[in-house]
Amino acid sequence: MATATRTRLSTTELAILGLLSYGEHSGYELKKVAEASVGYLWSPAKSHIYAVLPRLVTAGLATAREVPQRTRPDKRIYRITAQGRRVFRDWLEDPGAGPPNTFLLKLFFGRKTSTETVVARIERRRAEVEAELAEYRSIEDLVRDDESSYFGYVTLRWGIAQAEAWLRWADEILAELALR
Amino acid sequence: MATATRTRLSTTELAILGLLSYGEHSGYELKKVAEASVGYLWSPAKSHIYAVLPRLVTAGLATAREVPQRTRPDKRIYRITAQGRRVFRDWLEDPGAGPPNTFLLKLFFGRKTSTETVVARIERRRAEVEAELAEYRSIEDLVRDDESSYFGYVTLRWGIAQAEAWLRWADEILAELALR
DNA sequence: GTCATCATGTAATCTGTTACATGATTTC
DNA sequence: GAAATCATGTAACAGATTACATGATGAC
Numbered sequence: 471m472a473t474a475t476r477t478r479l480s481t482t483e484l485a486i487l488g489l490l491s492y493g494e495h496s497g498y499e500l501k502k503v504a505e506a507s508v509g510y511l512w513s514p515a516k517s518h519i520y521a522v523l524p525r526l527v528t529a530g531l532a533t534a535r536e537v538p539q540r541t542r543p544d545k546r547i548y549r550i551t552a553q554g555r556r557v558f559r560d561w562l563e564d565p566g567a568g569p570p571n572t573f574l575l576k577l578f579f580g581r582k583t584s585t586e587t588v589v590a591r592i593e594r595r596r597a598e599v600e601a602e603l604a605e606y607r608s609i610e611d612l613v614r615d616d617e618s619s620y621f622g623y624v625t626l627r628w629g630i631a632q633a634e635a636w637l638r639w640a641d642e643i644l645a646e647l648a649l650r
Numbered sequence: 651m652a653t654a655t656r657t658r659l660s661t662t663e664l665a666i667l668g669l670l671s672y673g674e675h676s677g678y679e680l681k682k683v684a685e686a687s688v689g690y691l692w693s694p695a696k697s698h699i700y701a702v703l704p705r706l707v708t709a710g711l712a713t714a715r716e717v718p719q720r721t722r723p724d725k726r727i728y729r730i731t732a733q734g735r736r737v738f739r740d741w742l743e744d745p746g747a748g749p750p751n752t753f754l755l756k757l758f759f760g761r762k763t764s765t766e767t768v769v770a771r772i773e774r775r776r777a778e779v780e781a782e783l784a785e786y787r788s789i790e791d792l793v794r795d796d797e798s799s800y801f802g803y804v805t806l807r808w809g810i811a812q813a814e815a816w817l818r819w820a821d822e823i824l825a826e827l828a829l830r
Numbered sequence: 831g832t833c834a835t836c837a838t839g840t841a842a843t844c845t846g847t848t849a850c851a852t853g854a855t856t857t858c
Numbered sequence: 859g860a861a862a863t864c865a866t867g868t869a870a871c872a873g874a875t876t877a878c879a880t881g882a883t884g885a886c
Contacts, residue, residue, distance in 0.1 A: 480873060498837050507802060510786070510809060515875055520839055541883065543837040574808060580801035588801075606690070621760035621768075625691060628754060628819055635815030639808055660845060678865050695847055700867055721855065723865040 479557070481572055482514050483522050483531075487550060487558040488579045490532060494549040497523055511574045523548055531557055563587050565594050589647050596640045603633040659737070661752055662694050663702050663711075667730060667738040668759045670712060674729040677703055691754050703728055711737055743767050745774050769827050776820045783813040 479487075489495065489503055497520045505513060514522075523546075526532040531554035537545040550558070562576055562583045573595050580588045606629050613619045613626060659667075669675065669683055677700045685693060703726075706712040711734035717725040730738070742756055742763045753775050760768045786809050793799040793806060 482873080496837075497839090498835095510782075511805060517839075517841095517876080518874060521874090539837090542835095543880095543882075545837070574805050577808075578801055578805045580804070581798070609690075618761070621758055622687060624760070624823055625754050625758045627823070628757075628816075629690060631815045631819040632812060635811045636808075639811040643804055643807070662845080676865075677867090678863095697848080697867075697869095698846060701846090719865090722863095723852095723854075725865070 479561070480522075481512070481569065481575065482518055483526060484558065484561050484572075485512055485514075485575055486519065486522055487526065487531060487554055488562075488575075488582070490548060490550040491555060491558055491579075491582060494547050496537075496545040496547050498545070500548075508575065508578055511578065526554065530554075559583065565591055585647055585650055589644065592640055592644055592647075596637065596644075599633050599636045599640070603630065603637070606630050606633065659741070660702075661692070661749065661755065662698055663706060664738065664741050664752075665692055665694075665755055666699065666702055666706065667711060667734055668742075668755075668762070670728060670730040671735060671738055671759075671762060674727050676717075676725040676727050678725070680728075688755065688758055691758065706734065710734075739763065745771055765827055765830055769824065772820055772824055772827075776817065776824075779813050779816045779820070783810065783817070786810050786813065 485504070485508065486500060489500055489507075495503060497516070500519055500523075501514075501516045504519075523532070523534070526548070527534050530551060532548045532550050534546050534548050537547050539545060559582065562579055573591070576591060577588065606626055610623070610626055610630065613623045616623075665684070665688065666680060669680055669687075675683060677696070680699050680703075681694075681696045684699075703712070703714070706728070707714050710731060712728045712730050714726050714728050717727050719725060739762065742759055753771070756771060757768065786806055790803070790806055790810065793803045796803075
């Protein structure tokens, strides 16, 4: 039975799948785990987590089991399925899957894929950032001496500074990964 | 008559107000103007622009007038009202207004406010970034030598690199603004 | 006695995107 | 003859947030 992946999954769904790939968790725990790990680059509302989890179950990507507790409210613990792992891995390995801002999230889950995949993704994104930087530089030449565009120039330089930092970071990481 | 600002305006609404503060435009033109100016930091879908404009009119922040054309489809040209300018300026000057990612957009419109306001905003945000950086550094110490957190460490270093670039940029701009 | 933590969710709302729909005119 | 530009919008949907609702327990 080929359970097709109907719609492509949202960032939140994939991030949750990723966290579940390290071990089973309840919604409540996932919120905590997310905050303590990916928190600074992805932190969903708890209601969103609770909304997503049942969808993962109906999509066959996770299973749920009820855990009754005496002193605490009952939990619903979610565990990733084999299909869930497959879908997550496909997403991780597909350089074009998902919105472009998933770069860091995928990188965060780098342990779940091969070093070559990670290197390829960084190189790919690096080329994009380099192209953006070149474009910014060409705009810079037009704006630099135009007093009325001063604040446009200031924001542009922000973009340039960030892009340059990005490239330096990428080169450092790529050099490191080459030694692994 | 105190026409209260009911809900606070969305980024798109404010950005459009900002563009209109330079002169009247149709929806179609706004899309072009946006792309050619703020494009690299904010670029809405055209359907969104068309959805927002009538709302600005009903909120009393802009007026519309029909411009019949012979060779081209008729236009609807929007012009900012005095109240619209006030609302836009309030937003520009309020350091806490709007979502945190409006920093660059507000900076882009720096010409529409005083240098002191701009300086204050940069300084304010600079302090936040510095605090974030300090936090990242403290996490770094915990993660640095933990092989299983390697990719968390890599993404963290991305954040550190960006934050450092941010601070350098801010210092450069602040020095420049001090000479104005 | 009060507050944080554990634990789950619904409902309403917002912000925004993509796809669809139309059609004349100018440029190559 | 084809493609880009001018010009406006609707409809559907996606993705996510905030506010609301509940309630026991453990720590201070």
